[in-house]
Amino acid sequence: MSKKTIQVYDRPAGGWGALKSVAQQIFEQGIPAKGARTLLSANQPDGFDCPGCAWPDKDHTSTFEFCENGAKAVAAESTARRATPELISQHTVAYLAAQPDFWLENLGRLTQPMQYDPASDRYQTVSWEQAFELVAERLNALPSPNDAIFYTSGRASNEAAFLYQLFVREFGTNNFPDCSNMCHEPSGFAMRESVGIGKGTVLLSDFHVAEAIFIFGQNPGTNHPRMLGELREASKRGAAIVSFNPLRERGLEKFQDPQSTIEMIADKATSISSSYHQVKIGGDLAAVKGIIKCTLEADQAAQAAGKPRVIDVDFIAEHTANFDAFAADVLAEPWDVIVTESGLTREQIQRSADIYMKAKSVIACWGMGITQHKHSVATIQMIVNMLLLRGNIGRPGAGPCPVRGHSNVQGDRTMGIYEKPSPAFLDRLGQVFDFTPPRENGYDTVGAIGAMLAEPNKVFFALGGNFATATPDTDATHKALRNCALTVHVTTKLNRSHLVHGREALILPCLGRTEIDMQETGPQAVSVEDSMSMVHLSSGINAPASKHLLSEPMIVARLAAATLKNRSKTPWMSLVADYDRIRDKIAMVLDDFADFNNRVKVPGGFHLRNTASERVWNTATKKANFKAHRVPTDLPIHRAREKHGRQVFNLSTTRSHDQYNTTIYGMNDRYRGVFGERRVLFINKEDIEQLGMKAGSWVDIESLGEDGVHREAKRFMLVEYNIPRGCLASYFPETNNLVPLSSFADFARTPTSKSIPVLLTPHQAKETASAVH
Incomplete structure (x- = not known):
């Protein structure tokens, strides 16, 4: 370490x-x-x-x-380490639960299915047949199919996700909480209302011709490092890159491309952001509305002077609705509100607007720094409004670009992993597979946790992921999982969720993406969809970590065959004998996947149709909709400061550089200068001084949730950092327990993990000696 x-x-x-x-x-x-x-x-x-x-x-x-x-x-x-049943069963679950996530990760790959033994508090080997029969028996014994909850990780392939949603719907429920509920749900909701599709409209080629790229609430240097290559090339050809982020992130400042021999030998780097604006946490909506206000005011001035219009009046007239009401709302927004709530000066906003107005093509990117706020949907719709204002959707080098996380999180949703499926999708699914799908909407992530808390004895099944660690309100989530009659996890490695279990529990180890998937007809490939709607194949090259591993599609198929038995007409085992057969069924259900097998086998795959990129608007108005939103001044942070005073901070959770989602690869955060420690709190130097403390002091963090529940995270080290005053940042999952289950995005119900009102107090225990330089 x-x-x-x-x-x-x-x-x-x-x-x-x-x-x-x-x-x-x-x-x-x-x-x-x-x-x-x-x-x-x-x-x-x-x-x-x-x-x-x-x-x-x-x-x-x-x-x-x-x-x-x-x-x-x-x-x-691909690690050589193996977490065999012999190794795991050496320890009680109580012992394993006391170990850090990094320690659990480094046990290595799981090799055989295991069942929890309550008498010894240990996991023991179980056969696949026994495991499937146990799950089937417990599912079929439930009073209602809606008493089962089926979680999905964004790493599941299209084939696994399609079979999974089919099995669950044949079983009789739409309970599909998934990782989208915790990250980009607001992007889909906001864009469907605005432009008729919940996906970004740009392709990678658009980054090669965009004249300006606006980046909101995203840290590509850690979360999407390959994006830096595109930003580097855009910067080198003179494109403006305007970044909005509370923290100064190294990847948005300078990048040295490891594939550039010249840069590496000469030890030179490329500047990324031409403008970097440190908005207050949650201040992006105000900043974007300010850019729009500048643009509309410039347009009014141009009209008065008889000069060419600044906004794209032809595009607005032909392709949009609600512009007049929207423009009136923007022009009526007071500048002092915009400046105060954004944390930027009017001059900074004007400079950003000048870049926007000068550029003939603009891409707007955003990440979870935008989506995990109460007003996230409104913020995203304001970003889309900005693009619509000058026709920056549906032409080269322009468009919205939500940058999603896990490798197939977008594909899983396309395959039907959604708790609120459309009637048209259910109709087609039922027609192709000859059954009647359930119509009642199911639980999302927040709803699933609430249901497990309120109603014990449910069955919780997770196709990948680390639910106990990824979710908000840790104490409540852990209690919810322990309320279950049975918890089941399909996984490659041991993680925290397997140790927060129901009365009965199973761990089902699966193949990884890098491993050869050998089925009856030979080695198989799976497909995935990236953030830009490209669908392509993935074929593992390594021998499986254990001869006992099953692929995710096989696990789903065998579970379905055991659970549904004579009541399903789906040929489950035939489908997983050859994944081409699964893709043929997908093509029968989803029109965009017509001729799936032939199209996906072309190197690089194929692009799914995006109607908004064609300027076809599948909205109620059949137009792209301008959506008016006031700059919010009554968020939880405002109310907390009214009640407790200005000493209230706004905390945002974030990843370290040695981390991907909930997986901890190491204890360092190189770009932020943190080594060997995760319980840190990034804070402005002046705020440290006002607290009467110093960098390296240890504090406790109290969450000021509005539900009356006391939440506290103890012993975090203050780290001086370039972040706006009144704002804090710290790693998740260490601070997930501070996020109330009841605090989520309007309309999209994403936990507000990027805006948590908190108080800081000195940690009273003896401070641990630490080398802080």
């Missing part, structure tokens, strides 16, 4: 630091030769799709097409 230090990181993102980190990760996992060979197959036509993020593949002919965090994900999956 690294020595605990805090030090300023003044190197660019990427570069030699990234290569060193990749080499170290491969070596530590005990796979120096195989690891290098495996990495060279990542994101290649005849290889596997990286199990990390959903950023699209650029060039399959490049020497390598992976990034630092993708390499960590691949190395972790």
